[in-house]
Amino acid sequence: MPVAVITGASKGLGRALGAALAGRGWDLVVDARSAGPLEEAARGLRRAGARVVALPGDVADAAHRAELVAAARELGGLDLLVNNASVLGAEPLVRLEAQPLDGLRAALEVNAVAPLGLVQEALPLLRASKLFAGSASSPHTGDGDAPSSHTGTESSKAPGSGGAVLNISSDAAAEAYETWGGYGAAKAALDQLSAVLAVEEPGLRVWWVDPGDMRTDLYAAAVPDDDGSRRPLPETVVPALLRLLDAGAADGRYAAPGLLDGVR
Known part of the structure; x- marks a missing residue:
């Protein structure tokens, strides 16, 4: 069975993606900072028939990252690494004049440094x-499409040449939104690391995806005056992420809206 590591998997997009992969027969290593919610999520994944290793911890901790990869090795290897864990750097978000520098350091550490550290640990x-x-496009039976809204170069990678890295980004990485400067800077760093990784590791598929604003605890903490009721649930984004897998999509940045429109 294919194996995925998903960080920040106790709730939101990480939990929703984990449930979808478990339903497809994947085995999972999942992480979050809080042990209770993580174990609750893991129980649901196991009910879908997946082998699940739930490891609470902080992705900023190198020892924890090594533990995640070791757990994947015990399950048989690693096919998909999902860097989803994130922090804002200030809650609620503030203008740059008031941005706590320690908060910015934390955002950079969790959103950019830790994903690179986990990639380094997981590369072998x-x-x-x-x-x-075994397929020109996909490890699964799918509809042959993957998200459009794509920037980057067309992939000439041969199927079967390696696994995939999925980094969860944000439109704040590419657009200038008031109060989103610290978080956006950290996600912009993640985008650039992703783009360079795609060049340096031609055997891997590397995708960095802006899922759009979602009804999550992270968004609620960022903008508490917005109740989020008009924001889509994370589950609505998961089919687009699965279609990246189904199509063996080209390396690049994929962004909402239009995430489900088709693929190059």
Whole structure:
């Protein structure tokens, strides 16, 4: 069975994606900072038939990152690494004149430094993966499409040459929104790291995805005056992420809206 590591998997998009992968027969290593909510999420994943290793901890901790990769190795390898864990750097968000510098450091550490550290730890397993072997496009039976709204170069990578890295980004990485400067800077750093990783690791598929604003605890903490009721639930974004897998999509940045429109 294919194996995925998903950070920030106790709630929101990480939990929703984990449930979808478990339903497809994936085995999972999941992480979050709070042990109770993580174990609750893991129980639901196990009910879907997945083997699940739930490891509470902080992705900013190198020892914890090594533990996540070791758990994947015990499950048989690593085919998909999902860097989803995130912090804002200030709650609620504030203008740059009031941005706590310690908060900015934390945002950079969790949103950019930790994902790179986890990639570094996981590279041997990702390089050995045969995620797309046996198909010109997909490890699963799908509709052949993946998200459009794509920036980057067309992939010439051969199927079966390695695993995939999915980094969850934000439109704040590419647009200038008042009060989103610290968080946006951290996600912009993640985008650039992702783009360079795609060039340096031609055997991997590397996707960095802006899922759009969602009805999550993170968004509520960022903008508490917005009740979020008009924001889509994270579950509505998951089909687009699955279609990246189903299509073996080209490396690049994928962004909402239009995430479900088709693929290059």
